[in-house]
Amino acid sequence: MKITVIGAGNVGATCANIIAHKALANQIVLVDVKPGLAEGKALDMWQTAPVNIFDTRIIGVTNDYVATKGSEIIIITSGVPRKPGMSRDDLIATNAKIVKEVTEKAVRYSPDAVIIVVSNPLDVMTYAAYLAANKHHSKVFGMAGILDAARYKSFVAEILDTSPRDVQALLLGGHGDTMVPLPRYTSVSGIPISQLLNQDEIDRIVEKTRQGGGDLVKLIGTSAWYAPGAAVALMVEAIVHDQHRIFSICAYLNGEYGLSDIYLGVPVKLGRKGVEEVIEIELDKDEKKLLNDSANAVRDLMKTLDEMKLF
Numbered sequence: 001m002k003i004t005v006i007g008a009g010n011v012g013a014t015c016a017n018i019i020a021h022k023a024l025a026n027q028i029v030l031v032d033v034k035p036g037l038a039e040g041k042a043l044d045m046w047q048t049a050p051v052n053i054f055d056t057r058i059i060g061v062t063n064d065y066v067a068t069k070g071s072e073i074i075i076i077t078s079g080v081p082r083k084p085g086m087s088r089d090d091l092i093a094t095n096a097k098i099v100k101e102v103t104e105k106a107v108r109y110s111p112d113a114v115i116i117v118v119s120n121p122l123d124v125m126t127y128a129a130y131l132a133a134n135k136h137h138s139k140v141f142g143m144a145g146i147l148d149a150a151r152y153k154s155f156v157a158e159i160l161d162t163s164p165r166d167v168q169a170l171l172l173g174g175h176g177d178t179m180v181p182l183p184r185y186t187s188v189s190g191i192p193i194s195q196l197l198n199q200d201e202i203d204r205i206v207e208k209t210r211q212g213g214g215d216l217v218k219l220i221g222t223s224a225w226y227a228p229g230a231a232v233a234l235m236v237e238a239i240v241h242d243q244h245r246i247f248s249i250c251a252y253l254n255g256e257y258g259l260s261d262i263y264l265g266v267p268v269k270l271g272r273k274g275v276e277e278v279i280e281i282e283l284d285k286d287e288k289k290l291l292n293d294s295a296n297a298v299r300d301l302m303k304t305l306d307e308m309k310l311f
Contacts, residue, residue, distance in 0.1 A: 004029045
């Protein structure tokens with residue numbers, strides 16, 4: 001198994017490091033445009049192998065896509081990170097060009113690879129990668145719901161003073177302020193959250209989850225990387241081991257939930273072939289409205305991509 005991670009920044013390097021520790025690949029190729037960055041980080045990670053006891057060979061290259069040839073999974077983290085005061089809209093003009101370029105280069109040498117997009121704004125960049133890759137949408141998808149759900153679960157565990165392992169949760173919608181956490185589908189060891197928390201507490205957790213990414217940007221001056229890197233590695237594990245895990249990820253909709261020709265966070269079955277099934281769950285009137293509002297917000301961002309006429 002060969003995996004390529006494009007972008008050796010915080011998220012890409014963290015993701016590569018976790019994948020190596022989990023022994024999910026024989027080889028990881030870390031690619032970046034900045035000379036020496038990928039090579040240096042790959043070397044540093046490789047030198048932890050005798051300490052952390054793994055065999056995955058990690059190599060770094062500068063803009064050399066020949067080295068990525070034959071990859072079965074391609075992870076795209078390239079792009080400008082979100083900075084304080086910057087909306088996800090502001091990222092589109094720069095990052096769409098980057099995502100298009102790196103996707104086309106990577107697919108040239110690994111035409112059968114599954115592609116996972118992490119670049120922001122996530123939903124639109126996943127759509128851009130889909131257009132650039134010219135592959136079936138089941139093979140191109142984005143990391144979003146796993147990260148958002150992790151934040152949501154961590155907040156629930158914190159307020160209840162319980163283990164996050166016992167929290168189950170589901171989110172839909174775009175990756176950002178319009179995401180749709182679903183308290184009706186949230187439980188702790190099977191106990192509905194409504195029996196453990198009052199409505200005000202639940203509402204505060206939902207709002208905190210929606211603002212989770214922005215709050216981290218304010219605190220550290222850039223986008224998060226530990227949780228996103230771990231979320232991508234979990235997706236990679238499901239693909240490598242063909243686990244058929246059910247996750248919320250950024251997937252292409254073709255009529256599901258009444259939405260078409262859009263990438264949005266929904267639950268899917270994830271395995272070796274990529275997205276094997278989009279799972280439609282029952283939503284009440286309010287939940288449907290929130291999902292449609294989130295989809296409309298993503299479509300507004302997609303208009304910016306369309307106006308760039310990159311495809």
